[in-house]
Amino acid sequence: MAAAATTTTRQKVGWGAGNTAAIVIVAIPLLWIVSLSFKTPAAITDPSFWPAQWTWGNYSGILTTATFVRPLLNSIGIGLIATFIAVAFASMAAYAVARLAFPGKRLLVAGALLVSIFPQISLVTPLYNIERVLKLFNTWPGLILPYVAFGLPMAVYILAAFFQQIPWQLEKAAKVDGATPWQAFTKVIAPLAAPGMVTSAILVFMFCWNEFLFAISLTSTLGARTAPAALAFFSGSSQFTTPTGPIAAAAVVITIPIIIFVSVFQRRIVSGLTSGAVKG
Amino acid sequence: MSTSTEAAAVAAPSEAPTSHRHKKPPLSEGARADRKLAFLLCAPAVIVMIAVAAYPIGYAVYLSLQKYNLAFPNAVKFVGLDNYGAVLTSAYWWQALKVTVIITVFSVLFELVIGMALAELMFRTLFGRGLIRTIALIPYGIVTVAAAYGWLYAWTPNEGYLSALFNNSAPLTSTVPSLAIIILAEVWKTTPFMALLLLSGLAQVPGDLEKAARVDGATVWQRFTRITLPLMKPAILVALLFRSADAFRIFDNIYVLTDGGNNTYSVSILGYDNLFNALNLGIGSAISILIFICVAIMAAVFIWGFGAAAPGANLTR
Numbered sequence: 131m132a133a134a135a136t137t138t139t140r141q142k143v144g145w146g147a148g149n150t151a152a153i154v155i156v157a158i159p160l161l162w163i164v165s166l167s168f169k170t171p172a173a174i175t176d177p178s179f180w181p182a183q184w185t186w187g188n189y190s191g192i193l194t195t196a197t198f199v200r201p202l203l204n205s206i207g208i209g210l211i212a213t214f215i216a217v218a219f220a221s222m223a224a225y226a227v228a229r230l231a232f233p234g235k236r237l238l239v240a241g242a243l244l245v246s247i248f249p250q251i252s253l254v255t256p257l258y259n260i261e262r263v264l265k266l267f268n269t270w271p272g273l274i275l276p277y278v279a280f281g282l283p284m285a286v287y288i289l290a291a292f293f294q295q296i297p298w299q300l301e302k303a304a305k306v307d308g309a310t311p312w313q314a315f316t317k318v319i320a321p322l323a324a325p326g327m328v329t330s331a332i333l334v335f336m337f338c339w340n341e342f343l344f345a346i347s348l349t350s351t352l353g354a355r356t357a358p359a360a361l362a363f364f365s366g367s368s369q370f371t372t373p374t375g376p377i378a379a380a381a382v383v384i385t386i387p388i389i390i391f392v393s394v395f396q397r398r399i400v401s402g403l404t405s406g407a408v409k410g
Numbered sequence: 411m412s413t414s415t416e417a418a419a420v421a422a423p424s425e426a427p428t429s430h431r432h433k434k435p436p437l438s439e440g441a442r443a444d445r446k447l448a449f450l451l452c453a454p455a456v457i458v459m460i461a462v463a464a465y466p467i468g469y470a471v472y473l474s475l476q477k478y479n480l481a482f483p484n485a486v487k488f489v490g491l492d493n494y495g496a497v498l499t500s501a502y503w504w505q506a507l508k509v510t511v512i513i514t515v516f517s518v519l520f521e522l523v524i525g526m527a528l529a530e531l532m533f534r535t536l537f538g539r540g541l542i543r544t545i546a547l548i549p550y551g552i553v554t555v556a557a558a559y560g561w562l563y564a565w566t567p568n569e570g571y572l573s574a575l576f577n578n579s580a581p582l583t584s585t586v587p588s589l590a591i592i593i594l595a596e597v598w599k600t601t602p603f604m605a606l607l608l609l610s611g612l613a614q615v616p617g618d619l620e621k622a623a624r625v626d627g628a629t630v631w632q633r634f635t636r637i638t639l640p641l642m643k644p645a646i647l648v649a650l651l652f653r654s655a656d657a658f659r660i661f662d663n664i665y666v667l668t669d670g671g672n673n674t675y676s677v678s679i680l681g682y683d684n685l686f687n688a689l690n691l692g693i694g695s696a697i698s699i700l701i702f703i704c705v706a707i708m709a710a711v712f713i714w715g716f717g718a719a720a721p722g723a724n725l726t727r
Contacts, residue, residue, distance in 0.1 A: 137536065145535045149542055152531055156545055159598055162571065163552070163560040174563075177574040219458065222451040227721055231441065232448035238456065239721055245463045247655045247705040248470075251682050252698035256466035279462035282455050284652050288607065290721035291644035295614045329610040332547070333603065340553050342662065358553045374559065381556030388551030389544060396543040399613055 167378035174374050188379035192364075198380060200352040201360035206387060208270055208356060209338040212277035217331045219278070220285030221323075227286065228293035239290075246283035254347045261348055268350045276344050281334040288333070292326030328398040335391060339384070357384045473695035480689035493696035503697070505673055506680040507704075512589060513676065514657040517596045521653060522646075524597070525604030532605060533612045543609075550602035558666035561595045585672045592674065595663050600656070604649050611645025612638070647716040654712070655705045677701050 162179065167188050169181040176182065192198040227235060257276060258267065266272035296319070304314040345359035361380055364373040477489045497503050532543045549557070564570035567580045581587030615638050623633050639646075661678040664670060670679045681701060685694030713720045 142536060145531070145537070148527075148531045149535055149538055152528060152542060152546055155598075156549055159557070159560060159564070160548060160552075162564055163556065166560065166563065175569040177568060177570055179571045219455040223455040224721075226448040226451040230444045230448040230451075232445045232452075235448075238452055242455075242459065243651070243709055244467075244702075244706070245459050246652070247659075247702060247709065248463070248467055249659055249678060249681060249698040249701045251661075251678065251685055252470040252473075252695055253463070253466035255685075256469040257462070260465060275458070276462050279458050282459055284648075286455060287648045287651065287721055288610070291648045292610060292614070294644055294721070295611075295641070325610050325613045329606055332606060336551055339551065342553070342555065358555070361553065361555065374563065377556055377559060381553055381560075384556075385548065385552050389548060392547045392551070393540065393544040396540060396547075399543070399609055 163378050164382055166374060167382050169375055171375055188375040189383070192376050192380050192383070196352060197363060198357070198360050198383075201355045201357045202383070204270070204352075204354055205339060205356040205358075205384070208273050208277065208354075209335050211270070212274045212281060212338045213331055213335040215274070216278045216281040216285050216334045217327060220282050220289055220330060221327060223282075224286050224289030224293055227290040229298070239286075242283035242286050246280060250280070250343055254343060257344070258347055267348060268354050270354055272348050273344060273354060273356065276348070277334075277338045277341065281337050284337070285330040285334055288330040289323075289326050292329075293323065296322045325399040328395045332392060332395055336388065339388060470695045470698055473691050474699045476692050478690075478692040480691060489692070493692045494700065496693060497696050497700060502675075502680060503677070503700075506675050506677045509589065509674060510658055510660070510676040510678075513593055513596065513660055514654055517593050517600070517657050518650065518654045520593070520597045521601045521604045522650070525601050525608055525649070528601060528605035529608035529612055532609050547602045547606060549599050550606075552599070554599060554662040555666055557599055558595055558663045561591060562667055565591060582668055583672065585674060588668050588672055588674045592660075592663055592667055595667065596657065596660065599663070600653065604653055607645055607649035607652075608642065611642040611649075614645075615641045643716055644721070647712060647720060650712050651709055654708055658705050658708065659701065677704070 165180055166174065168184045168186075169176065170183055170185050170187065173181055173183060223238070226232065227239060261267040261272050266275070298319075300318050300322075301314045304318045305311065309317065340358055341356070342358045345356045346362060349355040349359060357380070361377055364376045364380070474493055475488060475490060476486055477492070478486045528546055532539070532546060535542055562582070564572040565580075565582055567573045567578045573579055573581075579587075581591055619637050619641075620633055623637055628636070659678050660676050661682065664674060664676055664679055665682075668674045670676075670683075675683075677697065678701065681694055681697035684690045684697060688694075
């Protein structure tokens, strides 16, 4: 690329400084939580940034009990399934919103926003009542359904905004050049749509992963409880101490799958064929 | 130059969805087929959203019109808009609204600016791009409550490094410093959300436009304000909409950091207290509906302000 050839030392230093600033700002509060997770219960109130004495106790404590490991597995399963369904349904709806003329489009767009901005504290109790009746309470589908429903609006908006900006003439151009509709879709449109789908998948997955209110209200046992909800059931070394160490350790463990998920998918967020593909 | 290309790219589908439909009159077979396809594509999403949300939302509206306190379960009766009157004449509501607006405005403003810078960094940095993208998104991946506890301990005198750094101060014991820390925790946690949405918008800015502008002698700032920003409008709108809706409903951070003490309670904390502590379902639901109305007004202002960049706006006129 031409840009790489004209890179100057000044640019390198500038971007390097930017990288460093971003990493430091993220890392300091993060390392404080990591540090808390390695502190002994007695040292948890020690204001020094790093523990004087490092311990794995908090980690072995949470990872040897089913009260944390099972919810972690629930979180992974529920998060992945809900994300897949939400992004699939949202892509279909967003394509219609961005590309097709149909009556009720404004109603759909406004209604989706309504669903996502309604205060969820008011929705918990009626949802609990419905799920009891439908035998969905304390099951995976009982959490997947609301996660899909409340993840959908954001995904539809992200994808509709994204699809609107895709130069769809390229699809026609590919067909004129002899591509089949399938080739035109997989070789031209899909790569252009990938960054939007990945972005919405990451954000929906993070929403499911961190969701607390529904997780704690719509589950009652380890069968369906997710990791953030499990945090609420941690107990300290005695009943008079807050379980800060175990909570910090659990927060670190819960964050690791997110890091893996993001590092795998972020590669797809690049400019597709847009660069130089459209002439006027 | 940038706007004309944008207009062409946005308008093209509505004018000519496919070549063979182009020649037919409006509401032709092609248009009807479009409608049918659109309904089929939207059906799964609409069905799930209605199945999950319709009854709970309707029930909340119904409750907000009742005098309904679980402490007095036999005294339930329809009171019309009395609950709304009670909330709107209460000093607690206006204090909570003031706090909520302050938190929303400052956190969204900081997040937009920092998020934009972070998105540019994640998109263009010369080395370690994958590493930067992954690290930058971590704060949003941390469970909010756990991150909030991290800040709480950091600012507790004799227990935290930040308090120690500032002469063992106890900022969480008075209003303004508490709000500043709540905003700090919120910005640190959710800027990655903003940045990721803006990054996906950046990925759609055609590289040749920028290159052409550079050849024409446009400065970095001119390229950013004249080309990048206008083309990113849809992404910015979505980021602003969902982030400000979330910021306005802030709950976890305040719950952990101050539990609403020192007049730092937000409208969601007030609603939660009425629903789950006072068990006053009527008043609590009225507060929820009022929160909803505030967020809806905010969303309408954003959508109106962004005009043609709003989802679905290009085809409806």
